[in-house]
Amino acid sequence: MPQLNPTPWFLVLLFSWMVLLVIIPPKVMHHHFTGDPTHHSAKEQTQTPWNWPWH
Template identity: 55%
Template sequence: MPQLNPAPWFAILVFSWLVFLIVIPPKVMNYTYPNEPSPQSSQAPKTESWNWPWH
């Protein structure tokens, strides 16, 4: 039964993981995103307390 022979399937598994771990990440990381995040100010915005009657 050829399904029980692990030699070709193990090589396919190892090769596919090598592709996923070595070839694909640099291609994905080279994308440029049009909306780069801008640094926010370190000063917290001033908040007003709400003066609601609770009854």
């Protein structure tokens, strides 16, 4: 049964892990998100209570 021969599958496993752990993380870490919350002003929002009658 050739599918039980681990030699080609082990290389596929090693190359796929190499791609996932070496090549992809730097590409993801260099991505800049446009919605960075640190650039917003620190102005505190005023909250007003609701004046609705509850019938």
